[in-house]
Amino acid sequence: MNFKSVIWKLGLTIMILFLIVLLPFGFSTYRIFSGVYSTQVHENVNELSLNLSKTSEAPNENQATFYEYLSTITEKDIILVDKDGKVLSNNNLSAFKKGKNIPKELYLRLRESKHFERGYTDPKTKEYFFTVGRPILENGKFEGGILVFSSIDAIHRSLHNVRNWILITIIGSIFLALGYTLFVSKKLSSPLIKMEKATRAIARGNLETKVNITSKDEVGSLAQAINDLSIELNNYRKNRSEFLANISHELRTPTSYLKGYAQLLKRHQYKNKEELESYSSIIESEAERLAKLIQDLFELSKMEEGRLELYLQHVDLEEIIEQSIKKVMLKAREKNLDLSYNIQDELPLIFSDGSRIEQVLFNLLENAVNYTEKGSIYLSAWLEKDYICVLIQDTGVGIPEDELPFIFDRFHRVEKSRSRKMGGTGLGLSIVSEIIKLLQGNIEVQSKSQNGTSFLVRLPLDSTEEKSNDEI
Ligand SMILES: Nc1ncnc2c1ncn2[C@@H]1O[C@H](COP(=O)(O)OP(=O)(O)O)[C@@H](O)[C@H]1O
Numbered sequence: 471m472n473f474k475s476v477i478w479k480l481g482l483t484i485m486i487l488f489l490i491v492l493l494p495f496g497f498s499t500y501r502i503f504s505g506v507y508s509t510q511v512h513e514n515v516n517e518l519s520l521n522l523s524k525t526s527e528a529p530n531e532n533q534a535t536f537y538e539y540l541s542t543i544t545e546k547d548i549i550l551v552d553k554d555g556k557v558l559s560n561n562n563l564s565a566f567k568k569g570k571n572i573p574k575e576l577y578l579r580l581r582e583s584k585h586f587e588r589g590y591t592d593p594k595t596k597e598y599f600f601t602v603g604r605p606i607l608e609n610g611k612f613e614g615g616i617l618v619f620s621s622i623d624a625i626h627r628s629l630h631n632v633r634n635w636i637l638i639t640i641i642g643s644i645f646l647a648l649g650y651t652l653f654v655s656k657k658l659s660s661p662l663i664k665m666e667k668a669t670r671a672i673a674r675g676n677l678e679t680k681v682n683i684t685s686k687d688e689v690g691s692l693a694q695a696i697n698d699l700s701i702e703l704n705n706y707r708k709n710r711s712e713f714l715a716n717i718s719h720e721l722r723t724p725t726s727y728l729k730g731y732a733q734l735l736k737r738h739q740y741k742n743k744e745e746l747e748s749y750s751s752i753i754e755s756e757a758e759r760l761a762k763l764i765q766d767l768f769e770l771s772k773m774e775e776g777r778l779e780l781y782l783q784h785v786d787l788e789e790i791i792e793q794s795i796k797k798v799m800l801k802a803r804e805k806n807l808d809l810s811y812n813i814q815d816e817l818p819l820i821f822s823d824g825s826r827i828e829q830v831l832f833n834l835l836e837n838a839v840n841y842t843e844k845g846s847i848y849l850s851a852w853l854e855k856d857y858i859c860v861l862i863q864d865t866g867v868g869i870p871e872d873e874l875p876f877i878f879d880r881f882h883r884v885e886k887s888r889s890r891k892m893g894g895t896g897l898g899l900s901i902v903s904e905i906i907k908l909l910q911g912n913i914e915v916q917s918k919s920q921n922g923t924s925f926l927v928r929l930p931l932d933s934t935e936e937k938s939n940d941e942i
């Protein structure tokens with residue numbers, strides 16, 4: 471057993487508390503009992519001796535019989551003494567035999583008409599008595615005395631019993647406290663031990679571990695927190711390994727292209743100048759893709775770790791939109807797509823990061839151009855409460871409904887080959903959604919396969935203000 475455990479500390483505290491309460495309680499109960507008993511005896515003996523001494527006449531043999539009788543009914547030894555100090559009544563005390571004189575000291579005290587109280591131990595039986603002696607006076611003249619002896623032994627026996635009962639109660643309570651401690655320790659320690667084992671298993675990497683505790687108290691919620699932690703860690707591990715697998719796959723493709731075409735060039739395995747140029751441009755575009763992939767990954771990891779710094783200032787969204795449109799215009803023309811936009815008059819300046827917004831709009835417009843074969847791309851922007859909304863619609867291939875929840879995931883692409891042909895890395899929308907999150911905006915997508923796609927971006931007028939979700 472671990473004596474340093476919380477349970478032992480708790481148990482010891484309970485026991486000490488019991489003792490702190492019970493010991494003084496027991497002691498004072500004992501004192502009260504013994505006090506009550508001895509006062510009672512003192513008063514009793516005093517009263518009896520006083521009454522007897524007052525009502526007695528000059529002691530004689532006849533009276534002695536009455537006192538002997540009185541002794542048996544009061545269970546006290548009452549001794550009648552004549553004026554010379556001689557004992558007149560029979561009694562059980564060895565030193566006060568009938569016909570003998572009482573000790574001189576006591577006799578002198580009675581003679582002086584004084585009463586006395588003292589303890590007395592019978593030399594033979596060793597029984598202890600409380601004694602009161604009083605003189606008998608007739609018209610102020612000393613005629614004899616009365617001694618009343620009350621045995622204290624019976625009281626001592628009763629007090630002894632009381633003390634025993636108090637001790638038994640204290641010992642019983644200590645055993646009760648021990649039992650209770652054991653019960654509490656079982657109740658408390660078993661979930662704690664379970665949770666300790668579970669967290670150690672999680673620390674060893676066994677992330678499927680679950681703690682099965684359903685109590686509704688703090689212990690239960692701690693167990694729930696451990697379960698949530700293991701789920702979260704498990705998801706993180708899965709995501710990380712998926713991510714690493716994706717990265718290595720994405721890097722392998724362009725590098726194998728680079729290697730293959732570079733080898734062709736090195737071995738002069740081309741027929742003419744056109745072929746040489748086409749191989750070189752493949753190498754160039756694959757190198758570009760690789761650079762873009764690395765750049766995108768770098769940006770994403772910075773965003774996810776919260777290391778991306780925003781440069782917030784008042785920016786004109788109209789300017790940014792025009793800038794982004796310009797960047798994709800050439801590609802749209804090449805594909806014969808109609809690219810147009812409409813911005814609400816006098817849009818207010820927004821306090822945000824202009825170059826990050828341009829990155830978002832450029833990514834969305836680039837996707838619209840890439841995934842549209844014929845038709846148009848249309849951008850519109852307007853003010854709505856504390857937000858500026860930017861809608862980008864296209865008439866392209868669209869996204870199947872079951873793919874929609876995943877398009878913001880890293881490396882998720884509906885058609886790999888088409889994306890690759892367009893120079894995509896599968897990271898564009900992930901970057902878009904991370905930037906929008908940082909700028910405290912939101913993004914929604916609507917699309918139907920073969921029916922075009924629309925992305926709606928909402929940007930707050932001030933990206934430094936915390937917005938509650940229902941406001942958006
Ligand atoms: N406007 C769009 N129309 C159709 N599909 C789109 C559109 N925008 C994005 N997608 C789909 O979402 C995927 C993820 O987009 P993105 O993250 O930008 O990666 P990619 O590098 O492939 O463009 C794309 O591969 C494409 O399948």
Ligand SMILES: [Mg+2]
Nearest residue numbers: 837894898899
């Ligand atoms: Mg893209």
